Amino acid sequence: MLIKLYQKSLQLAAHKSSKMFLAIVSFMESSFFPIPPDVMIVPMVIAKKNDYLKIFLIATFFSTFGGVLGYFIGSYFLDVGMSVVAFYGYEDKVLSLKNSLTKGTGLYIWLATLFLAGFTPLPFKVFTITSGMIGFNLFIFFCICLISRGLRFFIVSYLSFKFGDTFNKFMQTEAAKWFTFLGIIIVLIVGVIYFVYK
Template identity: 80%
Template sequence: MFNELYQKSLTLASHKSAKVFLAIISFVESSFFPIPPDVMIVPMVIAKKNDYLKIFMIATLFSTLGGILGYFIGVYFLDFGMSVVGFYGYEEKVLSLKNDLTSGTGFYIWLATLFLAGFTPLPFKVFTITSGMIDFNLFIFLLICLFSRGLRFFIISFLSFKLGDTFNAFMKTKAAMWSTIIGIIIVLIFLVIYFVTK
């Protein structure tokens, strides 16, 4: 099923209404859909290089809006939310998370986790739904979604624009590892700045 959805997403990237489909996939991926928008972004930018900023903005905006939907699924549709979380095997972690957030550092741990989920290949929808379940601050949630998703999609769009098929080949083999490493480095930099200026 996953491979079939992946191939359909790739096919939509070459459709005349590709930007509309990118908006839809970016939206639903942040709340329940398993295929990330990156699958469409790379071939779309390679096909229409001058549109790379527009493609990045569409993906960022609709992914953030989808994140808000995920948040409210966590608030109002707990059973459905838990079924999505359970699909990815995170149910035990979610159930124990609320207790962790009562500690002083729990808030900052979730902040870093949410950023990493938005920037790396972690299933972002699990963390948008969980944010609603644990009643995480909605305004801060929105800012983290915009920042993490925007940074990720800008890097992907820009490198697709600059490197074309070379970057496409890289995305298919090593993107997950490098995005995780970069995401962790960014979080560590913010933590160092926070503790130095505290």
């Protein structure tokens, strides 16, 4: 099943409008959309290997401009921003930060936090919205988003470019079917343990 899904995603990634869809997803993900652009970048680079730099740039710039939208949501639409933040369970942390953030060391802590949010799987939208709420410097915000998102998407694009063919060959072997089967079993076991102990 996962192999068929992978093959389908490669077909969609090769579609002529895939770059436009990547731009839309990258833009929305930085302010409210839950699915990260990485899930599109990997199959797109595998399907269009020579376009990996173009794909990385599209994801980076549209994600950064989407972050600016998140910033303005936090600045001017506080209720909407807080509902997005609450959805990810960061409401208390954001309110605490908003009340306690001061200039000086607080600025450097927020710089590091924003960079990590852009580079890691943390929900980036929470931090773009929070930046608007606390009135963080928009120019510095834009630069940090551009660098952190650019670094993340370049690594994802480059690794997909470098090892995509190897992964593609693996997905067409018998071993991939066993790997998929074991993956599904592990996910089910973890899911059962989570719900039992919750």
